[in-house]
Amino acid sequence: MDLSHINDQGRARMVDVSDKEETNREAIAKGYVYMKRETLDRINEGTMKKGDVLSVSQVAGIMGAKSTASIIPMCHPIMLSGCDISFKLDFEYNRVEIISTVKNSGQTGVEMEALTAVVVAGLTIYDMCKAIDKEMIISDVMLIRKTGGKSGIFQREQI
Amino acid sequence: MDLSHINDQGRARMVDVSDKEETNREAIAKGYVYMKRETLDRINEGTMKKGDVLSVSQVAGIMGAKSTASIIPMCHPIMLSGCDISFKLDFEYNRVEIISTVKNSGQTGVEMEALTAVVVAGLTIYDMCKAIDKEMIISDVMLIRKTGGKSGIFQREQI
Amino acid sequence: MDLSHINDQGRARMVDVSDKEETNREAIAKGYVYMKRETLDRINEGTMKKGDVLSVSQVAGIMGAKSTASIIPMCHPIMLSGCDISFKLDFEYNRVEIISTVKNSGQTGVEMEALTAVVVAGLTIYDMCKAIDKEMIISDVMLIRKTGGKSGIFQREQI
Amino acid sequence: MDLSHINDQGRARMVDVSDKEETNREAIAKGYVYMKRETLDRINEGTMKKGDVLSVSQVAGIMGAKSTASIIPMCHPIMLSGCDISFKLDFEYNRVEIISTVKNSGQTGVEMEALTAVVVAGLTIYDMCKAIDKEMIISDVMLIRKTGGKSGIFQREQI
Amino acid sequence: MDLSHINDQGRARMVDVSDKEETNREAIAKGYVYMKRETLDRINEGTMKKGDVLSVSQVAGIMGAKSTASIIPMCHPIMLSGCDISFKLDFEYNRVEIISTVKNSGQTGVEMEALTAVVVAGLTIYDMCKAIDKEMIISDVMLIRKTGGKSGIFQREQI
Amino acid sequence: MDLSHINDQGRARMVDVSDKEETNREAIAKGYVYMKRETLDRINEGTMKKGDVLSVSQVAGIMGAKSTASIIPMCHPIMLSGCDISFKLDFEYNRVEIISTVKNSGQTGVEMEALTAVVVAGLTIYDMCKAIDKEMIISDVMLIRKTGGKSGIFQREQI
Numbered sequence: 008m009d010l011s012h013i014n015d016q017g018r019a020r021m022v023d024v025s026d027k028e029e030t031n032r033e034a035i036a037k038g039y040v041y042m043k044r045e046t047l048d049r050i051n052e053g054t055m056k057k058g059d060v061l062s063v064s065q066v067a068g069i070m071g072a073k074s075t076a077s078i079i080p081m082c083h084p085i086m087l088s089g090c091d092i093s094f095k096l097d098f099e100y101n102r103v104e105i106i107s108t109v110k111n112s113g114q115t116g117v118e119m120e121a122l123t124a125v126v127v128a129g130l131t132i133y134d135m136c137k138a139i140d141k142e143m144i145i146s147d148v149m150l151i152r153k154t155g156g157k158s159g160i161f162q163r164e165q166i
Numbered sequence: 167m168d169l170s171h172i173n174d175q176g177r178a179r180m181v182d183v184s185d186k187e188e189t190n191r192e193a194i195a196k197g198y199v200y201m202k203r204e205t206l207d208r209i210n211e212g213t214m215k216k217g218d219v220l221s222v223s224q225v226a227g228i229m230g231a232k233s234t235a236s237i238i239p240m241c242h243p244i245m246l247s248g249c250d251i252s253f254k255l256d257f258e259y260n261r262v263e264i265i266s267t268v269k270n271s272g273q274t275g276v277e278m279e280a281l282t283a284v285v286v287a288g289l290t291i292y293d294m295c296k297a298i299d300k301e302m303i304i305s306d307v308m309l310i311r312k313t314g315g316k317s318g319i320f321q322r323e324q325i
Numbered sequence: 326m327d328l329s330h331i332n333d334q335g336r337a338r339m340v341d342v343s344d345k346e347e348t349n350r351e352a353i354a355k356g357y358v359y360m361k362r363e364t365l366d367r368i369n370e371g372t373m374k375k376g377d378v379l380s381v382s383q384v385a386g387i388m389g390a391k392s393t394a395s396i397i398p399m400c401h402p403i404m405l406s407g408c409d410i411s412f413k414l415d416f417e418y419n420r421v422e423i424i425s426t427v428k429n430s431g432q433t434g435v436e437m438e439a440l441t442a443v444v445v446a447g448l449t450i451y452d453m454c455k456a457i458d459k460e461m462i463i464s465d466v467m468l469i470r471k472t473g474g475k476s477g478i479f480q481r482e483q484i
Numbered sequence: 485m486d487l488s489h490i491n492d493q494g495r496a497r498m499v500d501v502s503d504k505e506e507t508n509r510e511a512i513a514k515g516y517v518y519m520k521r522e523t524l525d526r527i528n529e530g531t532m533k534k535g536d537v538l539s540v541s542q543v544a545g546i547m548g549a550k551s552t553a554s555i556i557p558m559c560h561p562i563m564l565s566g567c568d569i570s571f572k573l574d575f576e577y578n579r580v581e582i583i584s585t586v587k588n589s590g591q592t593g594v595e596m597e598a599l600t601a602v603v604v605a606g607l608t609i610y611d612m613c614k615a616i617d618k619e620m621i622i623s624d625v626m627l628i629r630k631t632g633g634k635s636g637i638f639q640r641e642q643i
Numbered sequence: 644m645d646l647s648h649i650n651d652q653g654r655a656r657m658v659d660v661s662d663k664e665e666t667n668r669e670a671i672a673k674g675y676v677y678m679k680r681e682t683l684d685r686i687n688e689g690t691m692k693k694g695d696v697l698s699v700s701q702v703a704g705i706m707g708a709k710s711t712a713s714i715i716p717m718c719h720p721i722m723l724s725g726c727d728i729s730f731k732l733d734f735e736y737n738r739v740e741i742i743s744t745v746k747n748s749g750q751t752g753v754e755m756e757a758l759t760a761v762v763v764a765g766l767t768i769y770d771m772c773k774a775i776d777k778e779m780i781i782s783d784v785m786l787i788r789k790t791g792g793k794s795g796i797f798q799r800e801q802i
Numbered sequence: 803m804d805l806s807h808i809n810d811q812g813r814a815r816m817v818d819v820s821d822k823e824e825t826n827r828e829a830i831a832k833g834y835v836y837m838k839r840e841t842l843d844r845i846n847e848g849t850m851k852k853g854d855v856l857s858v859s860q861v862a863g864i865m866g867a868k869s870t871a872s873i874i875p876m877c878h879p880i881m882l883s884g885c886d887i888s889f890k891l892d893f894e895y896n897r898v899e900i901i902s903t904v905k906n907s908g909q910t911g912v913e914m915e916a917l918t919a920v921v922v923a924g925l926t927i928y929d930m931c932k933a934i935d936k937e938m939i940i941s942d943v944m945l946i947r948k949t950g951g952k953s954g955i956f957q958r959e960q961i
Binding site (some may be wrong): 173174175177178179180181182183184235236239240242243244245272273 | 508538539542543546547549550551562563564565566567568569570571587588589
Binding site (some may be wrong): 648649655689698699702703706710714715716717718754755758759762766767769770771774777780781782783784785786789799 | 936
């Protein structure tokens with residue numbers, strides 16, 4: 008199978024999708040931000056209050072999903088029909104789990120939008136907590152599930 | 167120590183840095199994209215040619231660094247004075263290592279710009295190879311080193 | 326009726342519209358910029374000339390309408406099919422009336438685009454006249470009419 | 485006094501500020517969103533919870549302030565050194581008061597950034613509550629105070 | 644025939660295309676960057692290597708095509724379904740020929756996107772070579788061919 | 803002399819300018835849009851009226867200058883301190899001459915901003931007149947003069 012992003016001159020192009028069917032599509036991605044226990048505790052306290060770190064992270068992630076095509080060079084512009092992000096504080100591994108769900112109806116899928124939502128949400132958590140923890144790590148950002156389109160359902164085996 | 171991003175009403179704000187000194191600052195971040203061996207081989211073949219995946223990834227990462235303040239809500243706008251990205255293909259762990267170096271002269275540092283460069287470069291690798299490998303993982307995105315500013319040098323112990 | 330922008334975790338999301346019908350939609354919004362009489366006179370003189378304040382304001386308003394989804398966090402990206410702005414100089418109340426009309430064909434309406442066009446046009450008038458009048462006020466920005474979509478016609482009673 | 489935005493050909497230009505002094509500057513703006521009592525009640529309930537309307541509005545307002553120069557045609561790009569927004573729920577007049585404070589150090593002031601923060605925050609409140617109240621009005625958006633720069637302090641008399 | 648961009652008040656508007664048919668459309672544009680022979684030689688050497696000037700120019704041109712509607716005031720937002728750029732080094736006239744091909748399916752065509760791709764690609768060549776040649780000239784940027792839509796095929800006679 | 807945009811791995815980078823002096827800089831660029839005589843006549847008639855093609859073109863060119871660093875990959879972000887554009891209708895050659903003047907105070911110059919202003923202004927003229935003339939050509943876009951910075955004055959010999 009070919010890297011379809013490469014043109015005849017061996018350079019990158021935005022793939023022509025004009026013959027692909029327009030279907031309802033969905034992609035789910037996840038990722039983690041690992042941090043010190045104290046940092047996680049601070050975020051947890053915040054979730055009791057109105058202006059918490061995760062609210063800002065969520066707004067950033069959703070706006071990030073919308074700007075995917077202007078950030079990733081060969082991505083097609085896409086009309087998102089929905090975007091949601093959820094968080095889980097995991098005190099066993101001292102990390103925040105970020106899960107994004109993105110939907111569209113169009114000729115290309117929304118994997119990149121779902122992944123971009125996760126990393127932008129993660130970067131925002133880093134930004135808002137870096138005054139107390141510069142060693143946070145954004146990790147295990149991956150596509151979980153993708154439906155719609157010719158290639159059918161992709162479901163990642165959980166690790 | 168406080169989460170300085172929170173205002174009196176408990177909501178997020180962009181911290182006032184007008185009293186901080188203007189110094190030369192630098193931040194180095196790194197991250198990895200894990201993939202199938204075949205995918206890494208394909209990228210490796212590409213580096214022999216002009217239009218390779220990593221060239222596009224690098225352009226994306228540098229442009230990503232420049233757009234950090236419009237992606238991350240509480241980030242200050244910053245005049246980057248330089249930005250570079252390097253890649254290492256690692257055939258032992260089947261991954262691409264991405265290292266970004268960002269410089270500026272100003273009242274706030276460029277950690278977020280360096281981290282954003284890494285994740286945008288990583289997302290671009292994913293985008294350009296996803297036709298052959300949807301299971302790639304962006305991982306271990308972290309700040310390596312930061313100099314300049316009142317808080318002095320931050321140097322992460324290598325793992 | 327619920328605030329549909331809130332997800333299960335109580336945080337904001339971009340509402341899923343993938344089941345909504347694709348129809349022709351239109352929204353009309355208006356607003357005013359109140360100012361000193363001298364400022365209004367100056368704008369009026371300008372409309373006789375080619376480079377007037379209102380021409381710049383109009384370009385800004387139209388471009389603002391197009392960038393609504395990148396400014397308003399939970400707004401869906403929308404393909405505008407048309408956008409127009411008209412002005413009326415009102416010497417009785419010393420104000421400029423701004424009326425925007427925005428059209429699209431899609432799954433969500435263009436109220437936000439019409440309102441954004443009005444406020445960006447208003448801000449631009451402020452910007453271009455602030456050297457002579459810092460006390461201008463942008464006021465009474467409201468949706469006048471909205472057609473298309475399941476909720477049918479909304480027509481505001483005039484005040 | 486002249487409209488300095490007009491060039492020799494009678495067209496708009498971005499004024500040359502290269503001879504202006506670089507000083508610390510601050511601008512404060514305010515505005516209101518008028519709404520039904522029920523809508524205000526709903527927002528008020530939300531402020532008890534983490535994902536409230538005002539948190540999203542605040543993030544939007546701060547990001548709006550940062551993008552002022554790309555929204556308002558003749559605005560100079562500015563490095564904001566700080567931005568904050570506060571809200572007051574006013575049950576007497578059934579409105580939300582929005583106050584923004586923006587700081588920078590540079591050759592031009594931040595009035596436009598403060599005003600843009602207010603209107604974008606207001607538009608976001610509209611967007612998130614429009615499912616239950618399409619008749620909200622954004623009103624009385626004005627500059628309250630401005631310090632720094634050659635023209636000195638501007639302080640609006642309260643109305 | 645009228646300049647359809649002008650509204651009743653004699654000001655610019657974004658033309659209403661909601662009654663136009665949605666068809667597959669394509670536009671091809673070209674342009675040249677003239678330069679010193681030594682500059683062309685340097686670019687030519689680069690094409691042998693991975694990080695050449697033309698690869699960066701191509702990424703820029705494709706991203707430029709995607710941002711056309713935010714750069715050109717009265718342009719409709721458009722969902723590109725494909726974009727490609729090719730280069731030819733012309734040692735007879737000491738110039739680089741840039742040809743862009745843009746496709747979409749929608750109510751308006753992609754001429755502006757194709758032209759924007761060419762000029763952004765050209766500006767990027769200038770930027771990356773200006774350290775050795777400030778006298779480069781971007782010239783002869785024109786639409787070559789356009790298909791789809793009511794107005795039918797436009798084919799420019801070659802010069 | 804080297805192409806300074808190339809890093810050790812042979813890929814593109816944003817050059818480090820942190821050791822360059824901060825000086826007042828200015829760049830002047832020009833370009834032409836060639837068109838049918840009838841098209842030029844139509845533009846000329848418009849300049850008598852308020853909403854003319856050239857006013858929109860000028861706003862677009864100035865906004866384009868401000869967005870140069872987000873369009874051209876390796877361009878440094880720059881705080882423009884001024885930007886102006888002038889037009890001359892040339893009935894001998896049936897063309898519009900566009901001249902841009904851009905100023906800043908910083909570590910890098912504004913050649914790219916001046917050139918970007920010209921091409922964006924030219925593209926906007928094309929966009930607004932393409933309904934009556936698809937054969938317009940944007941040509942002879944070049945840097946005329948550049949002052950400030952270590953490399954001193956660049957003055958192009960007129961052709």
